[in-house]
Amino acid sequence: MSNIIDTINKEQVKPNLPVIEVGDTVKVHVSIIEGAKERVQVFQGIIIAINGSEITKTITVRRVVSGQGVERVFPVNSPNVRKVEIMGRAAVRRSKLYYLRGLSGKAARLKPRDI
DSSP states (O other): OHHHHHHHHHHHSOTTOOOOOTTOEEEEEEEEEETTEEEEEEEEEEEEEEESOGGGOEEEEEEEETTEEEEEEEETTOTTEEEEEEEEOBOOSOSOOGGGGGOOGGGGOOOBOOO
């Protein structure tokens, strides 16, 4: 029974995803449906958490807009997530960067890492 579930899950996983890690600055292209129209919206920010694995993998992306922190959780294998682009990588030592929520300005910067 579990073999059947595993094969179905492996079929649903997107094959062309880049290797994403916590601390990466990414652009997530998401399709938005407004009435009869469909458009692609880009959300750029830092990955502060990765949850799940394979088919249930989600990423939490944080960015600051007009001084307010905005976080969105994206299911990576969703058909609404068109593309994930890696803009840069940071040297981090934790698996969850929730401490960035309490920081602002220069204190919230991460040290870049060589790609």
